[in-house]
Amino acid sequence: MTRIVAANRVIDADGDEMKPGVVELEGKYVSSVYPLFGERPFTEWLGGTINIKRSADGRFQAYKDGEVIIDNQ
Template sequence: MDERKLYAANTIVHGDVILRNGVVNIAKGAVQSYSPLDGEQANTIWLGGEIVLKEHDNGELRAFHKGVLLE
């Protein structure tokens, strides 16, 4: 089973890109996608605040909330 998690926050930051009210789709610790939060989405975990996206050494995009890796 492919375990995916959706996390929403007031702000998603990826380099120079700042997305207000966004959602991040994560599978196996890596960001699969991120997009504007469009209404309520089932099984989305609301974190509030800011999610920061950073590129890992292996090239995968990782998401952090308050300095903690989201998995």
């Protein structure tokens, strides 16, 4: 199951910023990141800032307030 979260700002691993932005997660890894245009069904609003960082295995993870965001399933 994919978890879809949105925030006021999403900053990717290169430092590029989206205002507002959406992050799709599969488990503990990011599967997609894109700007938020209008209301999107099944999207959880987290607010604040989500930072995307590369993990030790080379895959991307999303962080909110210093904690990894994971898929709830």
